[in-house]
Amino acid sequence: MSVISKYHFLQGFFNGLVLHTNQPSSDETFGGSLDNNVLTLRRPNAEHAIDLGAQINTDANIGRIAKQLIGAHASLTSDLRVQGVVWPSVPYFFKFPARHLPRDMLIKVSFDFDIDVPIWDIGATLSIYLFAFLDSKKHLQVRIDGTHLALTGLIGLEIAQKKIEAAMPQVLAQVDELLKPIVAGAGNIQFAHMYYMPGKGSRAIGAPPVNASHDLSVGLLVA
Amino acid sequence: MEQDQKLVNGIRALLGDAGYGDIVTQQDGNNMLLTARRGNGMVTLHIAAEATTKRRRVEETSVQAHDVRESGIVVPGIDGVVEQLRANPELAKAMNIPDAHLKQIL
Numbered sequence: 001m002s003v004i005s006k007y008h009f010l011q012g013f014f015n016g017l018v019l020h021t022n023q024p025s026s027d028e029t030f031g032g033s034l035d036n037n038v039l040t041l042r043r044p045n046a047e048h049a050i051d052l053g054a055q056i057n058t059d060a061n062i063g064r065i066a067k068q069l070i071g072a073h074a075s076l077t078s079d080l081r082v083q084g085v086v087w088p089s090v091p092y093f094f095k096f097p098a099r100h101l102p103r104d105m106l107i108k109v110s111f112d113f114d115i116d117v118p119i120w121d122i123g124a125t126l127s128i129y130l131f132a133f134l135d136s137k138k139h140l141q142v143r144i145d146g147t148h149l150a151l152t153g154l155i156g157l158e159i160a161q162k163k164i165e166a167a168m169p170q171v172l173a174q175v176d177e178l179l180k181p182i183v184a185g186a187g188n189i190q191f192a193h194m195y196y197m198p199g200k201g202s203r204a205i206g207a208p209p210v211n212a213s214h215d216l217s218v219g220l221l222v223a
Numbered sequence: 224m225e226q227d228q229k230l231v232n233g234i235r236a237l238l239g240d241a242g243y244g245d246i247v248t249q250q251d252g253n254n255m256l257l258t259a260r261r262g263n264g265m266v267t268l269h270i271a272a273e274a275t276t277k278r279r280r281v282e283e284t285s286v287q288a289h290d291v292r293e294s295g296i297v298v299p300g301i302d303g304v305v306e307q308l309r310a311n312p313e314l315a316k317a318m319n320i321p322d323a324h325l326k327q328i329l
Binding site (some may be wrong): 015087091100133155191 | 249250251252254256269271275276277278279280281282283284285286287289291292293294295296297298299300301302303304305307311314316317318319320321323324325327328
């Protein structure tokens with residue numbers, strides 16, 4: 001059965017707490033609209049949903065990232081958060097505004113870590129922006145688009161920054177690896193449309209509120 | 224700067240005389256950080272160009288080398304978002320769009 005999902009954003013678009021309701025529908029056509037802080041999605045029965053949060057924030061992936069950070073004298077202090085963001089909100093938008101369209105959404109995977117340089121803990125957050133799309137052959141593609149590193153501390157910030165930058169190729173290589181199963185899971189299927197949903201993409205009538213800063217799902221409709 | 228280097232050289236010598244080893248000097252932006260170890264002990268010295276007790280924030284962005292956005296692809300997004308932002312500027316805050324970015328698209 002098709003459902004009409006309404007996402008009421010209480011703390012910003014695809015951010016923080018979101019109230020989520022699903023209503024059964026006989027309408028099989030996809031549709032989406034944003035009215036102030038409410039996103040309405042008409043989700044056909046044939047939807048292929050992928051819970052990106054569940055796929056990315058696994059113990060194995062956390063271990064992979066943590067291992068790379070240890071080499072940079074850093075320790076992971078959070079889960080791997082997965083969030084949807086509009087392109088103009090991405091920190092490097094201003095440098096390359098034409099890289100995407102203003103309407104485009106990207107996936108932000110972020111995590112926190114502490115850096116020991118050499119005795120002062122420095123708090124850091126690395127955000128990795130992913131660009132997911134259906135290519136001209138209608139196949140799902142996901143690739144790393146860019147990164148944003150934020151460090152806060154009293155002293156040693158530039159030293160810490162250099163250490164993390166040195167470890168960045170290995171961290172991104174691990175992220176590339178964890179994206180492969182997501183694309184492979186979509187197989188060689190041709191899709192006509194894709195869209196993002198905060199949370200796990202639940203279709204249940206009594207769906208609980210979701211944390212859009214931590215979990216994101218993608219809906220795919222077969223061509 | 225030259226005076227600071229003389230100071231660091233003098234301190235390095237004093238630390239060496241006091242049995243400290245693994246003496247490392249690192250440039251930290253405009254500041255200098257010196258560390259030395261003796262057994263389980265440690266000495267740290269931070270020479271700051273400007274004294275502060277406030278935590279600082281440093282940000283860095285990088286992008287992957289990709290071609291420009293291909294045509295004929297399907298990307299999740301919000302159609303008509305520019306028009307909505309024009310009609311309702313509060314939406315930019317909800318979407319966490321900085322003012323400078325907003326001016327670029329409106």
